[in-house]
Amino acid sequence: MTTLPSIPIAMPLLGEAEVDAAARVIRSGWVTQGPEVEAFEAEFAEYVGAAHACAVSNCTTALHLALLAVGVSPGDEVITVSHTFIATANAVRYCGAVPVFVDIEADGFNIDPELIAAAMTPRTRAIVCVHQLGMPCDLGTILPIARHHGIPVVEDAACATGSEILFDDRWQRIGRPHGDIACFSFHPRKVVTTGDGGMLTTSDPKLDASFRLLRQHAMSVSDTVRHAAGRVIFESYSCLGYNYRLTDMQAAIGRQQLRRLGEIIPRRRELASIYAEKLGELDDLVPPREPVWARSNWQSYCVRLPDGMPQLQFMQHLMDLGISTRRGVMNVHLEGAGTEVGRLGSTLARSEAAQVGCVMLPLFAQMKDDEVVRVVDALTVALERCRPVSETA
Ligand SMILES: *Cc1c(COP(=O)(O)O)cnc(C)c1O
Numbered sequence: 001m002t003t004l005p006s007i008p009i010a011m012p013l014l015g016e017a018e019v020d021a022a023a024r025v026i027r028s029g030w031v032t033q034g035p036e037v038e039a040f041e042a043e044f045a046e047y048v049g050a051a052h053a054c055a056v057s058n059c060t061t062a063l064h065l066a067l068l069a070v071g072v073s074p075g076d077e078v079i080t081v082s083h084t085f086i087a088t089a090n091a092v093r094y095c096g097a098v099p100v101f102v103d104i105e106a107d108g109f110n111i112d113p114e115l116i117a118a119a120m121t122p123r124t125r126a127i128v129c130v131h132q133l134g135m136p137c138d139l140g141t142i143l144p145i146a147r148h149h150g151i152p153v154v155e156d157a158a159c160a161t162g163s164e165i166l167f168d169d170r171w172q173r174i175g176r177p178h179g180d181i182a183c184f185s186f187h188p189r190k191v192v193t194t195g196d197g198g199m200l201t202t203s204d205p206k207l208d209a210s211f212r213l214l215r216q217h218a219m220s221v222s223d224t225v226r227h228a229a230g231r232v233i234f235e236s237y238s239c240l241g242y243n244y245r246l247t248d249m250q251a252a253i254g255r256q257q258l259r260r261l262g263e264i265i266p267r268r269r270e271l272a273s274i275y276a277e278k279l280g281e282l283d284d285l286v287p288p289r290e291p292v293w294a295r296s297n298w299q300s301y302c303v304r305l306p307d308g309m310p311q312l313q314f315m316q317h318l319m320d321l322g323i324s325t326r327r328g329v330m331n332v333h334l335e336g337a338g339t340e341v342g343r344l345g346s347t348l349a350r351s352e353a354a355q356v357g358c359v360m361l362p363l364f365a366q367m368k369d370d371e372v373v374r375v376v377d378a379l380t381v382a383l384e385r386c387r388p389v390s391e392t393a
Pocket residue numbers: 058059060061084085087088130132156158159184185186187197198
């Protein structure tokens with residue numbers, strides 16, 4: 001056991017600016033889907049370089065609206081990964097559609113683009129690619145395949161605020177978007193937070209209009225429009241919609257969080273490079289690979305364990321040393337009633353291996369360099385304690 005304070009896996013960076021922003025909104029009297037939400041949308045769109053941004057209650061609801069907007073209906077199929085947070089697949093299931101799971105790349109945690117075409121059927125209606133743990137997926141390969149088949153691409157960018165991709169020879173932020181729609185999360189486990197919150201970005205004004213309709217019960221007149229009108233307006237409800245609104249307190253906090261990204265992203269990238277350097281000296285753990293065309297925000301820093309290393313024991317040793325970790329990303333097809341959750345579009349051997357063979361390490365903007373050193377020292381101890389007896393003898 002350790003006497004030093006333990007190091008958490010993640011920690012939101014919130015301060016007095018966020019406290020003041022929320023208080024200002026409460027005093028204003030307009031507390032949901034009002035002027036702060038509009039301002040947050042405009043600032044987020046500008047940050048990622050998108051024509052349109054629409055705020056919603058979280059990224060799960062963002063994904064649901066994105067899939068509805070591109071026409072996903074009951075009985076349709078949506079190609080995605082099983083190796084993701086369950087929200088990705090649940091959004092497909094909310095539409096009455098079937099997630100079709102394909103495997104991840106050999107040397108990363110994102111969809112293997114080579115497996116997409118073979119998983120297509122006449123019922124394929126969309127592809128959801130996930131920028132897992134903040135690492136951009138290979139859009140340069142995925143998008144031509146999708147376009148060739150006329151299938152829309154929704155980017156699950158829940159973890160990817162501030163990540164960049166080299167596209168058309170320029171570094172661009174995830175969310176322009178490069179596919180048809182990108183969906184972001186502002187849960188506290190992500191890089192910036194509004195408590196809960198989500199955002200959809202697109203270049204298509206028609207898609208943006210459908211998000212705005214569906215996020216508030218398909219109500220024909222928004223509250224801001226009605227409030228500003230000089231005459232009485234009656235609204236109508238043209239189809240099934242939802243209450244997926246973001247509050248103005250959350251939006252005001254989000255605006256402050258965006259201002260911190262200029263500090264948060266470079267610091268996270270710096271911490272990741274310290275990890276990579278120190279882990280290089282260990283040569284037992286495989287650090288995550290960043291392709292030359294990607295700049296991750298390092299929402300999570302996930303390392304591969306040596307073959308056969310008992311993950312749970314390894315993580316317990318780290319916890320005893322005051323280091324909080326998480327196992328590799330879950331596999332949706334292994335949860336619940338299994339086959340009912342979706343259909344397998346390929347074998348998922350790499351996805352399953354990554355869940356049991358990887359561990360996520362602490363990384364957050366406030367983390368100190370010497371805390372990274374402490375984590376790496378603890379990793380050295382845990383590796384030693386977990387080594388099979390035959391090797392140590
Ligand atoms: C966190 C996460 C989500 C869900 O985001 P919420 O805002 O919590 O709904 C979806 N997909 C991925 C990959 C995530 O990591």
